[in-house]
Amino acid sequence: MHITDSLTIERAQRVLRERIAPAVYSQTAPLTVEEQRLSGEPIPFDKALEGTFQPHAPGSAWGAAWGTTWFRITGAVPAEWSGRTVEAVIDLGFDTRMAGFQCEGLVHRPDGTAVKALNPDNQWVRIADAARGGESVELYIEAAANPVILDRDHRFAPTDEGDVHTSSPALIYTTRRIELAVFEREVWDLLLDLEVLLELVVELPVEPRRAKILQALDDSLDALHLQDIPGTAAAARAALGPVLAMPASASAHDILAVGHSHIDSAWLWPLRETRRKVARTTSSMLSLLETDEDFVYSMSSAQQFDWIRKERPELWGRITRAVADGRFIPVGGMWVESDTVMPSGESLARQFLYGQRFFDREFGERSRGVWLPDSFGYSPALPQLIRRAGFDWFFTQKISWNQTNRFPHHTFEWEGIDGSRVLTHFSPMDTYASTLAGDELAKASRQFAESRVANESIAPVGYGDGGGGTTREMLGRAARLSDLEGSPRVRWASPDELYARAAEVGTLPVWVGELYLEMHRATLTTHHQMKWGNRRAEERLLEAELWAATAALRVGADYPYDELDELWETVLLHQFHDILPGTSIAWVHREARERYAEVLGRADAIIDEALGRLVGEGDQRIQVNPTPFAIHATPPGGGAADSATTDAAATTLVRRDSSFVLDNGVIRVVIDQSGHIASAVDLRAGRDIIPAGTVANRLRLYQDFPNKWDAWDIDEFYRNAEHEIGEVEHIEADVTNATAGVFVRRRISDSSTVEQRLSLAPGERVLQIEQTVEWHETEKLLKIAFPLDIHADSSVAETQFGYVRRPTHTNTSWDAARFETSMHRYVLIEEPGFGAAVVNDSSYGFDVTREPGEHGSVSCLRISLLRAPRYPDPLTDQGTHTHRLGLVVGADIAAATRHGYLINAHDRVRTGERGFDPLVEIVGDGLVVSSVKLAADRSGALIVRVYESLGRRSRGHLRARFAVASAHEASLIEDVGAPVEQDESGVILDLAPFEVRTLRLSPIAEM
Structure with a gap:
């Protein structure tokens, strides 16, 4: 860069920052401010009016963490401002570097209607486009004192502020500017002109276009009188006019800007606060839609729409009209922006069912695509499910977060495990919260991988995570960038437009298999109680549906449609990609545990009612099982019992030297004096799956301190600091239950223990491990290891409606990056004709490594059980946890599938007069x-x-x-x-x- 170029840019940046930006508002007038502090939960507007307001002087403190303060603001527009544009400028104590992660407000008129939000990038409220002078002003602000959980560099620190039960009562915000001001539109336009050109010129190579812009900047600043910015802004803008009027080249990249706010349904705020964030954001977006005819806004998550429908009728009416006009676009077709790796196939089906049914019922239309910009990886089962749910396309950008490998495509066909393909687009901006800044535009144009066959990409424009959405400044940028030389062309559009044109492209590249995120791998393990609750709730609701449907068709019982809908919506909400993954604040997880308990209790009540109707009154013992491998209700009404347990030999338990031997005629398992599995022999094959000289059921503890995102990440170096939990406090034979077993208690540390019961049922080839851990560790990861004498090039892990194979080697950087991967109910390690599997009832993370054995390499399978990160929830995983695991000896995929189902469901025993057929x-x-x-x-x-x-x-x-x-x-x-x-x-x-x-x-x- 030439020295004079640098000086021009520095000059423009300083004038912009120190003179032009402050001059956007010229004359000011005071407002009277009063406050009403709430001691508990938020209250509606009409209740706030009934309360008492006290004087509040700007510059005073307000708001304890998670508290609400209602401000009443009154005043009058000065008579001499007649004909001027007037706004109220309100700074509640914002940090402009942290939109969405701090205090926010929703402005109301005296009749209670919502006007717009207040946040760090939205500190204005329009009072009059052209004031008469003398108008009275009366506004009410519902201000939320949400504490800042992130620091200014978006880093975390352990905090008690993440739950209202533990947060400090101290006031954490201080109001600043609350006054009326004259809005100088010409100055504001000049500010945007300069910002756009400065950002563009930084990205341009040395060429005539760049030189012309630099000269125009100098000419503009020469025309600007720094002591009279409003009076000379028009002249300064005139000097920029010619370079702003130069059209983009015919081959310029086209960016379809989609107004957007990725509002996390919970994260660093509780669900209660998300409901208010959605109201705040949508009120502002509706205001922009009503003032800019080109703008379009999109919002996902039927749940968020439903909150508005139920709680903000005045906003809901405006939304429905905007949807009908094609300006407010429901996208995604899901109940929430769900995690897609851990939910079951049925849960994903219900995400689509409940989402699309809502949009169809309320708007008379359905989403055409699945919109998931921020979930933590994407299951290879998704393409089929997306297509079978009636969607045409899929959108994300999260894979741009990969730590190791750069994903090679932006517009492509994604092929799933069954061969189904779905048209997919990744935003080459690598963000779901674009501001249309120059570097974002240049990046999109530079990175777009399919430039040979396509020329369009999507930009989701607006502040997200904590809400906020698109701003009027972003609209102003878009207008200037619609056809500007040196920049991609920008226009507001529905995402459907891009996919419609992409579908017409001849041959697009194809990506086969999962979209694995090389980051956030710990979300498969963090907050085990979220995983346990989700798995149990999924299983229990399917069982409730099964027996309720059976009772309806068999005996004419009423089917509990409304209650099942309510319970499913609760479970689907908690599959949001910061709740199920365990990456939210303590408040969110506390409430989630309560909701899971409620779902299980109510589902059990539905099951009990249905089974009571089915078996009737009587004293016969009726045993029922809901799994597809053991659906029965006996005696005497037919339905096949689980044939694998019929006429099976009893399990023997023998103490031999210092070991215990369990034998049921199908497999023989030796448990040594340390409670480890020393041998597990398939008696038919005559093969021991435990490699010579090793043992399985080995609990291993690792130092777990990732580089950045505690609750989210496991970094590969965790393996470098491993500690084996070997000390046994107690071991004994346990024959108190129906199956013979061995009880083991170990101490993990001074404050943590683990108890296991290893048992073998008659006739089965699965050794069950029932485990209870009292866990009080910090920054540790607990895994359980199963070395297996099986030479396998790949692991087989269940995913939704099938399985996924992954290499066990690290030949490529893509293979090496998958050092922690996902499963559902089973992982199978197999050679041709023989294998072993581990099934589970509540785990999702695992890894497999190849290790040297006597006759070539063997496999070591490790299941991730618990973690102990400190943020954003400092009590993550602290407490008591139960796991049920099963080592299936001599397994194939069918056996792994069967036992995966069985370990997640249990027989129920009722007394009645009859059994019943499935x-x-x-x-x-x-x-x-x-x-x-x-x-x-x-x-x-x-x-x-x-x-x-x-x-x-x-x-x-x-x-x-x-x-x-x-x-x-x-x-x-x-x-x-x-x-x-x-x-x-x-x-x-x-x-x-x-x-x-x-x-x-x-x-x-x-x-």
């Missing part, structure tokens, strides 16, 4: 019934979801054990499709590998 039965290798429920449209039809679990083509039948009037295909969200083929054995099922099918069976109505 509603449906399925025949065919690898075919699994995922859910049985009544249709969401409340027609009384039965919805049955089936999937192929083995990764190969399978043919079979679904037999309904009730009178069926008609059988149809359905979409994942239960839209009725074509009739299905049937024969004398039932509905014919011919499924491709991992194919998911939804069937709708309408019963014959009773006469």
